[in-house]
Amino acid sequence: MNLQKFSPWNWFKSESRGEAPVASPAPERPLPPALQLHQELDRWMDETLSRFGMPTLGQRFAEPPTLLRPSIDIREDDSAYRISIEVPGVDEQDVKLTLDERRLIVEGEKRQEQVEEEGRYRRVERSYGSFCRVLDLPEDAKAEEIQASFAKGVLTITVPRDEARPSRRRQIPIQ
Structure with a gap:
């Protein structure tokens, strides 16, 4: 759901x-x-x-995608939005966070290699891929005060809210 x-x-x-969707060429x-x-x-x-x-x-039905799509959790309270992006196997230096107007862009690349050698047997597993997620910031977000941290494969972004801007959300009583 x-x-x-x-x-x-x-x-x-x-x-x-x-x-x-990409338009297909017109038939002859x-x-x-x-x-x-x-x-x-x-x-x-x-x-x-x-x-x-x-x-x-x-x-x-196409080939498996090479593009990763990390999971995103967004929580909010009265003071800030907290965004958690799961990027397991990605190093902190391989993640880039940029702000373009009112869009927060999270890009990264996963490079993982595992080598196992035993006698005359050698096994190498490689996993590569890149991702890009774009988040549109709400009107009450203070874009100039965004903070980010990275720990144990989770990028946490804190976007403070502007208390001066009234929320458009209101509760409607049920009768």
Whole structure:
């Protein structure tokens, strides 16, 4: 279940806009109506799945992705937003955090190699991949006071809130 739809602020709107489906080249001759309907349904399904952050039909049957997608937890209280990003196996120096206007960009690269030698036997396992997550900051975020820390494979970002800006959220009484 995607709990993002229940969130009052869409932290991932820039990420979802970047996942537009790629248009296929126009065929040289007109397609039969049944095939046109099939392509239109595939396109519609891909758009719907990508809106919910799910892999599209084309992605499900393609090669396994080389791009990592770390899990993100966002908590808020009256004073700050706390963002935790799990990046196991990634070193602190391989993570980059930048602010572009009101977008927080987290990029990194995982490089891991394990070598096991025993007698005439040698086994090498390598794991490589990169990731990029883009978070849109809410209006009450103090972008100039963002702090980050890294410990045990978890990047923790603290975004202070501006108490001077009133929250648009209010509780509605149930009758």
